[in-house]
Amino acid sequence: xxxxxxxxxxxxxxxxxxxxxxxxxxxxxxxxxxxxxxxxxxxxxxxxxxxxxxxxxxxxxxxxxxxxxxxxxxxxxxxxxxxxxxxxxxxxxxxxxxxxxxxxxxxxxxxxxxxxxxxxxxxxxxxxxxxxxxxxxxxxxxxxxxxxxxxxxxxxxxxxxxxxxxxxxxxxxxxxxxxxxxxxxxxxxxxxxxxxxxxxxxxxxxxx
Ligand SMILES: N[C@@H](CCC(=O)N[C@@H](CS)C(=O)NCC(=O)O)C(=O)O
Numbered sequence: 164x165x166x167x168x169x170x171x172x173x174x175x176x177x178x179x180x181x182x183x184x185x186x187x188x189x190x191x192x193x194x195x196x197x198x199x200x201x202x203x204x205x206x207x208x209x210x211x212x213x214x215x216x217x218x219x220x221x222x223x224x225x226x227x228x229x230x231x232x233x234x235x236x237x238x239x240x241x242x243x244x245x246x247x248x249x250x251x252x253x254x255x256x257x258x259x260x261x262x263x264x265x266x267x268x269x270x271x272x273x274x275x276x277x278x279x280x281x282x283x284x285x286x287x288x289x290x291x292x293x294x295x296x297x298x299x300x301x302x303x304x305x306x307x308x309x310x311x312x313x314x315x316x317x318x319x320x321x322x323x324x325x326x327x328x329x330x331x332x333x334x335x336x337x338x339x340x341x342x343x344x345x346x347x348x349x350x351x352x353x354x355x356x357x358x359x360x361x362x363x364x365x366x367x368x369x370x371x
Contacts, residue, residue, distance in 0.1 A: 166194075168219040169231075170206075173197035175369065176326050178228035178263060179216035181256075181319045182235045187366075188313075188359030189239025229256050236315040243310040252309035255299060255316035259323045262292050266332065281334035289327070289335065290343040296320060297344035305346065306353065313357055320347065321354040 167186065171179025186193045198206060198215065210217050211226040218225045218234070225231055233253070236242025243249045265288055269280045300308060308316040324347050330337050340348050354360055364370070 166219075166221050167191065168194040168196050169216060170196040170198060170210075170219070171216040172203075173199060175364075175367065176322055176329075180322045181228070181232050181315055182216060182218065184318050184322075184360060184363055185232070185235045185239050185241050185315050187363040188357070189235075189241065191235075191238055229253070229260060232256060232315040232319065241313065241315050241318070243314060245310070248310040251299075251303055252314045252316040255296065255308040256319045258292060258296055258299075259319045262289065262323060278334050281332070285335045285339060289339060293324075293327075293340060293344035293347060297346045300346055300350060306350075313354065317350070317354050318360075321351050321360075324348070324351045 169179060169182055169186070171177065171183070183195060206215075207213050211224050214226065216226075216228050216231055218231045220234075225234060233242055236252070243252055265284060269277050269284070272280060300306075303309060304311050307313060308320065324340050324344075326332060327335060327340055328337050328348075328351075340351075
């Protein structure tokens with residue numbers, strides 16, 4: 164049996180969470196290696212691109228979150244077999260990746276500069292991507308981003324929209340998704356109510 168070890172920071176979100184969720188939903192055993200932030204400097208140089216997530220597959224490293232998501236999606240049947248549906252799944256995941264990259268650049272800024280840049284994101288790119296993703300969801304049937312069923316794209320969008328609403332992103336109003344993309348909030352609830360998603364968070368004592 165293939166041995167899987169997924170290394171990512173120890174919180175319920177970010178670029179590693181899609182693969183954790185997918186493996187759990189698919190019932191595929193993996194080592195959930197959660198890095199403490201203090202251990203990151205020593206670990207960084209051991210990763211292929213100086214970043215996490217990293218998935219070790221029988222001791223071999225795979226980096227880049229969406230490559231990991233596609234691989235894990237294929238293992239768990241959460242990635243479409245049809246090439247067009249697979250491309251739609253990729254499209255949504257790459258859109259979230261655009262946003263993740265923009266938000267990440269503000270993470271370690273001094274307070275005033277962070278506030279300025281986060282407010283600019285909250286007035287421009289974040290609503291733009293929320294509205295665009297909502298349109299893509301509607302264009303693909305309104306329930307899921309691809310294949311008319313849950314895929315890794317839905318998990319990745321769900322995790323991003325949940326983080327926007329969480330209040331953990333300083334200077335980003337938590338009601339942006341409701342105001343700009345209510346269909347994405349309905350989508351979030353749909354994903355949140357998936358039995359596999361509920362079971363995953365129940366393991367951590369978190370509400371679904
Ligand atoms: N394109 C990469 C970006 C990875 C990335 O920037 N990961 C962040 C965490 S979400 C990281 O490792 N940050 C620490 C650092 O860059 O030192 C991916 O999609 O995996």
